[in-house]
Amino acid sequence: MKVDGxxxxxxxxxxxxxxxxxxxxxxxAQDLGAxxxxxxxxxxxxxxxxxxxxxxxxxxxALEKVTPEFEALTGVRVRYDKVPPGQIRQKAILDLTAxxxxxxTHAADPMYYDLYVSNKxxxxxxNYLGDAKLTDAAWYKADDIIPAWRGANSxxxxxxxxxxxxxxxLQIYRKDLYDAKxxxxxxxxxxxxxxxxxxHDPNNRVWGAALRGxxxxxxxxxxxxxxxxxxxxxWFSGGALRVNSQEGVAALEWYVNLLxxxxxxxxxxxxxxxxxxxxxxxxxxxxxxxxxxxSVLNNPERSKVLGKIGYARWPRGPSGKRVSSIWNWGFxxxxxxxxxxxxxxxxxxxxATSAETQAxxxxxxxGAAKRLGLNRLSLWQSKEFxxxxxxxxxxxxxxxxxxxxxDLDVEWRPKMPQWPAVGETMATAIQAALVGQQKPKExxxxxxxxxxxxxxx
Amino acid sequence: xxxxxxALALFLPAFVLLVATTTLPLIYLLWSSSQRxxxxxxxxxxxxxxxxxxxxxxxxxxxxxxxxxxxYTGTTVVLQVLIGLGLALLVLQVRAGQAILRxxxxxxxxxxxxxxxxxxxxxxxxxxxxxxxxxxxALGLGSYNWLGDPQLALxxxxxxxxxxxxxxxxxxxxxxxxxLPPDLYEAARLDRAGxxxxxxxxxxxxxRPAIVIVVILRMVxxxxxxxxxxxxxxxxxxxxxxxxxxxxxxxxxxxxxxGYGAAVAAVLLxxxxxxxxxxxxxxxxx
Numbered sequence: 001m002k003v004d005g006x007x008x009x010x011x012x013x014x015x016x017x018x019x020x021x022x023x024x025x026x027x028x029a030q031d032l033g034a035x036x037x038x039x040x041x042x043x044x045x046x047x048x049x050x051x052x053x054x055x056x057x058x059x060x061x062a063l064e065k066v067t068p069e070f071e072a073l074t075g076v077r078v079r080y081d082k083v084p085p086g087q088i089r090q091k092a093i094l095d096l097t098a099x100x101x102x103x104x105t106h107a108a109d110p111m112y113y114d115l116y117v118s119n120k121x122x123x124x125x126x127n128y129l130g131d132a133k134l135t136d137a138a139w140y141k142a143d144d145i146i147p148a149w150r151g152a153n154s155x156x157x158x159x160x161x162x163x164x165x166x167x168x169x170l171q172i173y174r175k176d177l178y179d180a181k182x183x184x185x186x187x188x189x190x191x192x193x194x195x196x197x198x199x200h201d202p203n204n205r206v207w208g209a210a211l212r213g214x215x216x217x218x219x220x221x222x223x224x225x226x227x228x229x230x231x232x233x234x235w236f237s238g239g240a241l242r243v244n245s246q247e248g249v250a251a252l253e254w255y256v257n258l259l260x261x262x263x264x265x266x267x268x269x270x271x272x273x274x275x276x277x278x279x280x281x282x283x284x285x286x287x288x289x290x291x292x293x294x295s296v297l298n299n300p301e302r303s304k305v306l307g308k309i310g311y312a313r314w315p316r317g318p319s320g321k322r323v324s325s326i327w328n329w330g331f332x333x334x335x336x337x338x339x340x341x342x343x344x345x346x347x348x349x350x351x352a353t354s355a356e357t358q359a360x361x362x363x364x365x366x367g368a369a370k371r372l373g374l375n376r377l378s379l380w381q382s383k384e385f386x387x388x389x390x391x392x393x394x395x396x397x398x399x400x401x402x403x404x405x406x407d408l409d410v411e412w413r414p415k416m417p418q419w420p421a422v423g424e425t426m427a428t429a430i431q432a433a434l435v436g437q438q439k440p441k442e443x444x445x446x447x448x449x450x451x452x453x454x455x456x457x
Numbered sequence: 458x459x460x461x462x463x464a465l466a467l468f469l470p471a472f473v474l475l476v477a478t479t480t481l482p483l484i485y486l487l488w489s490s491s492q493r494x495x496x497x498x499x500x501x502x503x504x505x506x507x508x509x510x511x512x513x514x515x516x517x518x519x520x521x522x523x524x525x526x527x528x529y530t531g532t533t534v535v536l537q538v539l540i541g542l543g544l545a546l547l548v549l550q551v552r553a554g555q556a557i558l559r560x561x562x563x564x565x566x567x568x569x570x571x572x573x574x575x576x577x578x579x580x581x582x583x584x585x586x587x588x589x590x591x592x593x594x595a596l597g598l599g600s601y602n603w604l605g606d607p608q609l610a611l612x613x614x615x616x617x618x619x620x621x622x623x624x625x626x627x628x629x630x631x632x633x634x635x636x637l638p639p640d641l642y643e644a645a646r647l648d649r650a651g652x653x654x655x656x657x658x659x660x661x662x663x664x665r666p667a668i669v670i671v672v673i674l675r676m677v678x679x680x681x682x683x684x685x686x687x688x689x690x691x692x693x694x695x696x697x698x699x700x701x702x703x704x705x706x707x708x709x710x711x712x713x714x715x716g717y718g719a720a721v722a723a724v725l726l727x728x729x730x731x732x733x734x735x736x737x738x739x740x741x742x743x
Contacts, residue, residue: 090710097496115713119499215693266584268605268694418497421712432695437607443695450518454712 032073034356038139040132045344046075052348053092053106055085055329058295059165059371060107062361063352069360070351076344085218089420096121101336104345107329108161110152111217111419117155118417122332125159128346140350144376148408149328155415162353165373166328167290168403169226172297174199174285175310175394177206185312189230189254192286192315196262199285208262209286210278211255214271215431217423222325223288224430225413227251230317235414241451243426244444250318252440256433268434280305288314290327291400292373294392309393313403324407328375355379363388377404421454483726489719496713509720518696519721522704526725529615529700530679536619537675538668541626545634548627559631562624570621574688577617578604582689604690607697614686614698618679626671633667634660666740673736680729701725 035042054060060080067078081103083091089109095102096116108116116122128134129142142150149163171185171192177199178185186192196208211223231254233247242248259267264278275287276296280303291311297303314322331349333342351357358374363384365371370388379385380401389397414422429447432438438446493505513519548558565573581588582603590600603613637660645655683702686692692699692707699707702725709718 093496093713115497119496215691215695264585265600265602266605268602420497421714424707424711428693428696431693432607435605435607435694435697437695437697446517453512453516454714 032069035073035351035354038136040134040136042074042347044133045340045347048341048344049077049079050104050341050344050348051079051081051102052331053081053083053088053103055088055107056082057085059329059361059373062365062371063164063357065365065367066357066360070348070357073351074344074347076347078348096334096336099336101334101338101341104334104337104341105331105349107164108153108332109218110149110161110326110328110330111413111415111423113153113155113160113332114415114417114419116332117160121335122160123335123342125162125333128333128342128350129159134343134346135350140354141376144355144378145353146328146375146377146404146408148326148404148410149330149375151410152326152328152408152412152415153330153332161330161332162349163328163330163375164353165371166326166375167292167373168324168326168400168408169223169288169314170291170324170399170403171286171288171312171315172279172293172393173310173312174279174282174305174308176308177285178310185310186286186315188316189227189318192288193258193262196258196285200262202264205283207264207278207284209258210263210267210270210275210284211259211288212271212275213259213263213268213431213434214274215427216271217420217427219271219427220430220434221413221423221427222327224251224255224426226288226314226323226325227255227317229323229409229412230314230319230321232317232319232321235411241414241416241422241455242448243429243451244441244448248444249441252430252433252444255430256436256440259434260436268431277302290325291396291403294389294396295372298392307393311393311396311399313399314407321409322403322407323409323412324403326408326410326412328373359384377401380404418454422451425450425454486719486726487723489716490723492716494715494719495717496715505716509717510724512717513720513724518699518704519701521696522699522701523724525611525698526680526700526702526728528611529618529682530676532615533618533622533679534672534675536615537623537626538671540619540623541671542630542668544623544627545631548631549634559628562627564624565621566624568621570682570684571688573617573621574685577613577620577685578689582613605694607694610690610694610698614689617685617689618682621685622675622678626675629667629671630664633664637663669736669740673733673740676732676736677729680725680732701728 054063060082064080067080071077088107089112092103092106092108096119113122129137129140135142145163146166149166150159153159153161153163173185173195178195181198183195183198186195192209198208199206200208212219214220228248228251231247231251233245233251235241235243237245264283266274270278272289272293273296275284275289276293278284279287280297280299282304294309294311297309298306300306314324316322331352333345333349337345353375355376355378358376358379362370362372362374362379372389374380374385380397386397389400413419416422425447429438429443433440433443437443490509491505491507493501493503493508495501548555551558568576579587582590584590584600584602584605587603589603594600601609604610641659642655645659650658681702682700683706686698686700686703687706690698692703696704701721705718705721705725707718708714708721712718
């Protein structure tokens, strides 16, 4: 004990002597050069202070950690308010309806932009992107940001929120179990069931496959739309939302069958952390979820499957399409702010979403947690990122890049202002089918009736 | 005169606070329920009159949650009174250690309902890992998905509420049982009344006021239950445990249809008020 304490004191003294001045220089002097090469005046909103609502998550922690650099660069003070993901939409809406301008920007769900825009709560981003005083287009390279993510955050072709962090969904499977049975990762939805059947061995606590089953627009209604689109479903027919089409019923039947045949019984209440836990504990052969789960699955303290993980793109549906989720956390600009605060907010957003900050919160970040969900494909394809992501499992990087380039589909979920009610209704219907309370067709018919009622007002 | 002014000065701050925190929000709720306020369709906003209430008639999910509310309230209240009374009669016979029993009984009550819900969800009812599942598997009854199956989930949330609030009924009934005059029982015994007769004709009539009070208070709590169910099932699976309170919350804060959600909440308020009035009237009648 004594030796330990002594050593710690020595280290601390060394740190104070050598480390601190170096860190200070790192943050303030030479290191802002990468930003200062942009031909804009970063200090035009000096003295302003803004509050940003984010969720408690590693990727936002990484951003918070480098925020002193932004404050040094611009003279704008940033305060983060961490709101759990289940409440951030409600808190943001509360602030936006009250027009109190509490949150200059917040981590926004792409499905909420239609609602925000129809209430005129947020500003179009093009006002800021197109203004040469605010954005150096050649430096910022907005087009480099993953196009489908920008599409998801657009309403009527106008961008309303800049993607900061996101994911695509991949098959995450146990390479060792697949290899032992001579299986290849599924190419089609049928293959998923076949592979699951081959691996399924619940008596030895290995289940063939699992998917998010918990009720919620971001849980079961995060998985179902990919299946629905893979089955060739279209959300709108003749301009009206239609959820009980043939394809819709077939997709839900597939979902119900897979989970009832090959998943642990509790899966109907599982969200992604539960799935990641079950997979880490070596009880799942396959699950399909966010590629960014890879960092959780590779946590040496909790994972029993290190070195046994493989990744593959979403399986094709009967229509031949692979459709990944299109999730990203974007930053919109609150329309209730003063002009100067809006400028400060834009400087913050463009700083946070720039290639440089993305890198500084990823492979350049100090400490163990380096974020994966970068917003630009050029970064995903960089050597430095490959070095970071290379050891997360077989085929992680190629599968991620291909899925973000080819499998993202802006029509993944029905974009409309009524999404909060529609998403909730669908989530309830899907769960009713998953637990066997209703047949898939019954559940979707009832959802359709309710949606008709909702849209009527 | 001065004394009255002094009394008023003492009373006014509390009164103003009460009006500001309870009456005004209630009035605002009723006003909202007469408006078309749907944040997802701002272009439809306007006065609705009784439109929101008329819509309830054709809303199957409303009727379903009303039915669940009645089942939930009815069963939890009956269970609490029966179990609470049984425990109280039992504990009355215990001579030593009553204080410890009473303290033990208070423990579930002091838990926040949301904690009770989470505790049951993750430690007791979780399949494969939960205590209850461990017991049923050890007894050879098999593993059940307590919160994932629609019927079992309703039973489970009823069990959680009963577990948390039975001690309240137990404590109130124990106190009133302990205060019963022993000479009555002696007289009854001299008349050779059996235990059941003594219970039926002496104990029950004497503790009737206490039972009615327990029923009223427990009913009002059960009707307004929210946190434990929200934490344990979120109203699911599907809408199998979505009582009115949760439905109103979901409408207002998830679906953002504030006007309609307010109407559902107003109906719940009306039900709670009429139940309380009815029971109080019943209590006064005899």
